[in-house]
Amino acid sequence: MSDASAPEETPVSTAAAAPPESPEERYFNREQSWLAFNQRVLAEARNPAYPLLERLRFLSISGSNFDEFAMIRMAGLIGQVRTGTGTLSIDGKTPAQQLAAIALKLRELELGQQAALTELRPLLEEKGLSIRGGDLDDKVAESWLQQQFIDQIIPVITPQAIDPAHPFPFVANGGIGVLFSLERNEDGSRLVEMVLIPAALPRFIRVPAEHTGTGIVTHVAIERLVQRFAPLIFPGFSIRGDGVFRILRDSDIEVEEEAEDLVRFFRSAIQRRRRGQVITLELDESFDAESEDLLREKLGLDQAFITKTLGMIGISGLATVVAEDRPDLKFKPYTPRYPERVLEHDGDCFAAIREKDIVVHHPYESFEVVVDFIRQAAADPAVVSIKQTLYRAGNQSPVINALCAAAERGKSVTAVVELKARFDEEQNLHWAGELERSGVQVIYGFIDWKTHAKMSMVVRAEDGGYRTYCHFGTGNYHPVTSKVYTDLSYFTADPAFGRDAVRLFNFITGYVEPAQTERIAISPLNLRERLYAAIDNEIANARAGEPAAIWAKFNSLTEKGMIDRLYEASQAGVRVVLVVRGICCLRPGVPGLSDNISVKSIIGRFLEHSRIWAFGNGSPLPGDGATVYISSADAMSRNLNRRVEVLVPMTNPTVHDQVLEQVLLANLLDTEQSWLLDGETGEYQRVEDDGEPFNCHAYFMTNPSLSGRGGALKDSRVPRLALRKGAA
Structure with missing residues (x-):
């Protein structure tokens, strides 16, 4: 496979055009946008390539x-x-x-x-x-x-x-x-x-x-x-x-x-x-x-x-x-790879995480490593405590079984089971009963808010003290969807993340609102504000004549405040590139309003589900100085206002580069499964490649594991992803 590249666009000046004022001219209707999404899904039923x-x-x-x-x-x-x-x-x-x-x-x-x-x-x-x-x-x-x-x-x-x-x-x-x-x-x-x-x-x-x-x-x-x-x-x-x-x-x-x-x-x-x-x-x-x-x-x-x-x-x-x-x-069967770093440590998840942070890209890399993380914690005599959020776990859940086993072995186990997970309420009630019978402390979270954050926290006795290992994910702890949803799992033993995880669990289980966090942002407390601040920073850079860019990927964009902030960024000259799989109420490419914003949707073999934000932070994207986050939250009112969500910065340089320069960039480069949103009509048109088609799903299925292999990004066996100069 040859190197893949995509056009690098120059921000458009918007000084001469007055932005539209009426709601109908500024935003797409949510329900109409959903219908357009389902038309794209239906179009794949008539795709002769499948x-x-x-x-x-x-x-x-x-x-x-x-x-x-x-x-x-x-x-x-x-x-x-x-x-x-x-x-x-x-x-x-x-x-x-x-x-x-x-x-x-x-x-x-x-x-x-x-x-x-x-x-x-x-x-x-x-x-x-x-x-x-x-x-x-x-x-x-x-x-x-x-x-x-x-x-x-x-x-x-x-x-x-x-x-x-x-x-x-x-x-x-x-x-x-x-x-x-x-x-x-x-x-x-x-x-x-x-x-x-x-x-x-x-x-x-x-x-x-x-x-x-x-x-x-x-x-x-x-x-x-x-x-x-x-x-x-x-x-x-x-x-x-x-x-x-x-x-x-x-x-x-x-x-x-x-x-x-x-x-x-x-x-x-x-x-x-x-x-x-x-x-x-x-x-x-x-x-x-x-x-x-x-x-x-x-x-x-x-x-x-x-x-x-x-x-x-x-x-x-x-x-x-x-x-x-x-x-x-059917599609040729695909067997996910097991993260190489963990294999190099003879399957010891804790040893691998202790050495350096790990990001795992599902479904290309096995969800089994997440299950093994909990299983190993359940069996490890040095582990004293496990805390876990559960939103959708499926009808056969190895994670539930591992938590039950841990409690039966006398460990302190807390599970936050979200009863308000739509259409999974009955299954979650069943799991709550199973967990309680095994001695797990089951918490149902807030009455008004859904707990949608995906995280595990394991406390282990080491070196005369305790070390906290965390897993933060963009997807559910679900053995079936993990095979078809693209998601990210981030493992870290960074003490700052561990302290933040404690604050988040205390917020959910005891309603103890944290005064501050060191790394993560939490919805509905400060996640929106963290993203707004990052957007404002790009606006300031653009107005100062510095490089300014925002790349983001999520499932839906419906929140008016977030859309307006992105419009403001576009008008300041910030280049905004969005990958929004489903509903999008933002109108891209409207003169005077969103000239510098483009929106694409990827529909293919796997369901794009990971949420990623990247901000140039004074440098062109992609770059080492960029600020990169993964999240459980979409850019929707419910996620920012009525759900407990988590926004996690990628502070480790290797993980940062893997998420930005491989996962996110590959989504931007995709041509074979991508649709571009027309900001005037609300219609989507398939992307036309220029003779160099690129399929991000095929790319990740056919290339070596990214997990824990920082050097792999520079390895000649891994095709380099890069932007190319020139207008779009």
Whole structure:
């Protein structure tokens, strides 16, 4: 692989242009920006460079993304309209105006999803994998399916009559059902019946190749089987009409300030969420008109979004098909490297960290080192204390197991379990119980704020005293997401970081607000102020004629104060380059406002999740004098105002260079997976390479480990990343 480089841009003078003043001209709407993000995800489903099941995975992700958007964001706007309590969005729109704009985009998104599925179906069939609705043309498969339906499905489903003598059935959040309009053959009487698909049944019924006439593995949507074999459910009736539907409900949980017992509150709230107000209703385009009227009436669809489709209902369900064991249709398996420094110390994490700070780049470098850090602490007789934050840990967590083992061995173990981690509340309640049963001191943090900081602290008896080892991360302690999310883990035994970690844990567990910190910044106490000060420093340098630049990477940028500060920097002549994967309310490249700001988004094999800030500090970027931070926080109001987050400076020179000159710079250089944001339209366009394409994911997958190898940056085996002169 040849050296990679990117254009170095000269700041634009903004003295002649007056910046726009209206909110609509200054900011993008958050919800519209999210929809644009999901369009980029959907675009990957039609990317011919990807294996077919990976394209199907992106299609499924676009569906699950929309489901969460509806259950949380749309539900919030509908609630504001209903109660008349809505506030204006950052771009000056009322909740009702935002909902109207969303409706126009949703149809476009739904049509794009169906088009992608239509494109993928024949391509997958050529490879021996078929996705079917009710359009079976394989008599052998149909015969097998009919017997499966009789033996495995009919005993589980429950047809329910809809009439004055029967209450309308409850349809769970995410529930799929089929409504039938029937006529009794004997007397011509009419009846409406509902069949809800139980959650215990698979979304698709898999027909093995040996049970098809074509030798092709076939996945058939279960709701279409119910339609196809309805005569077996309703003998003696004629089917006059039918239709499949799916609903999504309001799923947000608002914590009540007067809640006396958070565990009891969340157990109750999770139950209530399953019965929340209906937000969206998906229907077949050919849904029986009489049945549709009944459904609308009984579900109480005041202000709900209703969409109709000729294709598949519930695109997120395609995740079942993606799980098919076809490695030839997926990305080539990738095995993360284990950090070399730790291996050089015979697997002793503490010895490796004690020698020098370490940064680990997931998923290219194994998350197992983080687990080993906790496991080793649990087994080490010299370790006296472990403290750990847990936001999302997954349903099989080696970190939880290690903490339980440590407590059972008599160590002092404290776990901060965040109950307010959306859609993981139930799992976290389970883990809290497991930890408490093992003797771990479980803390639930603040009622109003989520504890989103990712950190571990291990205290070890050494040399007649105690030494503190810290892990700070940008991602969750989750064994599954760590394989597909790009994140950074920073290990240090620097006493100043250790003292700050103690202050942060005391703040969370005892509400003891630290008077000051030596290294880290903490949200909502001083993280915003630390970043503002760094931006202001760049503004001062630019006005003094010194080099001034800001590079940053995060998932979302929605906080008005941060956006305005970056606008001010641009107007002062600071070159600002942002990598924002998802939502971005900042308008780049607007004359007089943001001439010196560019925004790109990277969507690829891995989900970009790490948060990094770099400030030139009087020198061009990248450079040894730059100030570099990693963080658990995005540039959003919730992260800066309503969450406990951490901002960690990279003070060790080796780690500093690795994060700045490899991780961050590679993201800036990427062309193959990058999209540029148009500051006028809000649309994203794929980056066009100039004949030298660069893929940051491929770069890190194919190059030696960066962990603890400062010399590797100058090693000829590692391609040098550099900016090149010239205008963009």
